[in-house]
Amino acid sequence: MVYQTLFSTILVAMIALITTHAADCTREGLLAAAQTYLSAQTAGSPSTLKLSASNFTYQQNNKVSDISKGLLSTAYKFDLSRSTADTVACASYSMWISTSGSKPFVVGTQIRHAGNNTDEISMIDTIAATTGDLFFDAKKTLGYIKAEDWSNINSTASRPSRDVLKKAGDAYLDMWTDAKAADTIPWGTDCERVEGSALTRPCGGSLPHGGSSKPNGMRRYVIDEVVGSVDVFCQFDSLGAWPDTHEIRIIDGKVKYVHTITVMRGVGT
Structure with missing residues (x-):
């Protein structure tokens, strides 16, 4: 009886462990x-x-x-x-x-x-x-991005929260429809923006402040607090229904890098 009880306890624990492991991403x-x-x-x-x-x-x-x-x-x-x-x-x-x-x-x-x-x-x-x-x-883009530091932020206290990262990604895409969106983004004084092969330094210069009535839709997010980044896939409806990805990295509470990949022809193969 004791053996059966012990076996049942171990079996339940193993099932719980397997279930928990399967549920982890x-x-x-x-x-x-x-x-x-x-x-x-x-x-x-x-x-x-x-x-x-x-x-x-x-x-x-x-x-x-x-x-x-x-x-x-x-x-x-x-x-x-x-x-x-x-x-x-x-x-x-x-x-x-x-x-x-x-x-x-x-x-x-x-x-x-x-x-x-x-x-x-x-x-x-x-x-x-x-x-x-x-x-x-591609060669210009490669030159800019190879020089960047994308190592993990080891201090958990220094990592931007998921909410902060998502808000920055959304605010960036909202700049074309919301005149105040650009001012809500925590721009770093040494940040770099790479749009295709166009480099802007610092990031906070030459930004849109509304003007379009079409919000950039179809947003899909990958948010990585360990690296301090948010990547947003979208359709860039503000300018022309273009497939687009915007990636933003925040270090020490400020935007450090912005990358954009924008397709103007529909299907790029």
């Missing part, structure tokens, strides 16, 4: 899944990815597409790549730049996982800019 799992995406892209082989069999979507430049016919089906050599992770949304953001070949690219990709299961990918959402897109020059 970890930073390590997200970054590992992001790395499988980056590896698949360099190989041009989406078949190497573990995609959800029942609920998978591939979206490229805000349009649901066939993954076998998208950017992932072509191999690209990276000059730079990096990823951030959002354990609350169970999503990651990866940015890569390829300057070689006849068609250079600057790409941002959000990867999402259903049910907090980082072993399977439920969505790959890509914004891919190439020659002809807004301020596009």
Whole structure:
């Protein structure tokens, strides 16, 4: 009887442990899944990815597409790549730049996982800019971003909160419709803004203060407090229904970096 009771107690504890583990969306799992995406892209082989069999979507430049016919089906050599992770949304953001070949690219990709299961990918959402897109020059963009510091913020007390990061991302996209939005963003005096290949330093210069009646919609977020960043995918309706990603990094309470990738032609492949 004692043995049965002990066995039952151990079994219940093991089930609870397994259930809890399955429900966790970890930073390590997200970054590992992001790395499988980056590896698949360099190989041009989406078949190497573990995609959800029942609920998978591939979206490229805000349009649901066939993954076998998208950017992932072509191999690209990276000059730079990096990823951030959002354990609350169970999503990651990866940015890569390829300057070689006849068609250079600057790409941002959000990867999402259903049910907090980082072993399977439920969505790959890509914004891919190439020659002809807004301020596009992959080599210039590479030069600017390679010089940046994207190391983790080790002190938890120094990390911006999720709320602060989301508000900064939303305020930035609201600048085209809200005359006061730009003034709510905590601009750093040494921040840099890279829009395509256009560099603005400091970030707070030459900003819009309203003027458009169309808000930038279709917003999808990846927020990483450890890095201090928010990435927002959207449709840039204020200027022309363009697929767009804006990434902002906040250090010591101030905006340090802003990156934008904007596609002007609809589908950038």
